[in-house]
Amino acid sequence: MTDLEDMSCYISDRISSLQRMLDLSVIEFPQNQIKKLKVEIFALEKLLEEFEKYVDQQKEQLKHLKELEKLFQRNVEDAQHIKENIPTHMPKKKGLVSGKESVMNQKEAADVQPAQPSQPENIKKTSKKFVREMEFITMTEFESIPQYMKGRVTYDQLNAAVNNINTAMTAKYKIFNQSTKTLNNNARKLHQRFKDQETKQTKGQYFVVEDDIRDFTQMKVDKRFQGILNMLRHCQRLRELRGGGLTRYVLL
The missing domain is CATH 1.20.5 (Single alpha-helices involved in coiled-coils or other helix-helix interfaces)
Structure with missing residues (x-):
């Protein structure tokens, strides 16, 4: 009672x-x-x-x-x-992440537009150096992009592109940061290509080119991709650096 x-x-x-x-x-x-x-x-x-x-x-x-x-x-x-209504891509704090952590992050974000990079074999799984990643676009930033620039690209599609660029960035610098003695023939060729693309302006910077997107992701490098790059420049995620007949997309 x-x-x-x-x-x-x-x-x-x-x-x-x-x-x-x-x-x-x-x-x-x-x-x-x-x-x-x-x-x-x-x-x-x-x-x-x-x-x-x-x-x-x-x-x-x-x-x-x-x-x-x-x-x-x-x-x-x-x-x-x-x-x-959980956003597909959650913004992260600025900072450096290891190559191993980058690969894990890409797997977590693969449910929207999975990228399946064909990375060369016999590459070490870990690296002592770090690879930066581009931050995902917030909804506030997306809404600030002029409509003529966005076109029909959605918020999820834009961040899926960020995911693919990060995948290419991680794959590239996992090879670039390793000794050529640990790489197979195909990886050595890529390593040399990455080295040849470096300039005084890119020293200490992280960047990818269109071939990196093609090699390490399934994303199409077309007119729509160029529009996405314009939006990422507007959101201050990257800048273009031209030279030697090559356009480098440098991470900010």
């Missing part, structure tokens, strides 16, 4: 006891019994007052619990909405 139920039962018993005493009122009571009856009635009045206070407290608590229930229900609905 709850405290409220216990008190209710106790008061009910006292009232029944008093009712029986009143039913016997036709009989002349001794003086001490009359005093006892007055004491019982006075005690019962006090109990009823306490009972009313307790009932009011329970009503107030019930009201508070109902408010909490509504708040909890709204939180559940909000959580469900968030669960059903």
Whole structure:
């Protein structure tokens, strides 16, 4: 039983006891019994007052619990909405990530537009050096892009392109940062190509070219790709550096 139920039962018993005493009122009571009856009635009045206070407290608590229930229900609905509308790509803090971590991130983002890079075999799985990644575009940044520049490209498609560029960047620099002694013939050719593409302006910078996109992703390098690059430049994710008949897309 709850405290409220216990008190209710106790008061009910006292009232029944008093009712029986009143039913016997036709009989002349001794003086001490009359005093006892007055004491019982006075005690019962006090109990009823306490009972009313307790009932009011329970009503107030019930009201508070109902408010909490509504708040909890709204939180559940909000959580469900968030669960059903999680962005495909979540923006990350700026910083450097290792090559191994980059590969893991690409696998996690592969559900939108999976890239299946055909990387050369016999390449070491880890590298002591680090490879930067391009940050995903936030919804606020996407909305700031002029409509004529976006065309029909959606938010998810733009970030899928970021994912592919990161895949190419990671694959390229995993090869570039290794000793040629550890690479097979195909990887050595790529290593030499990457080295030949370096200039004084790109020293210490991370960049890819169109051939890297073709070699390491399934993304088409076409007019639509050029439009996506314009949007990424607008969002200050990369810049173009031309020279030697080659356009380098340098990560900012």
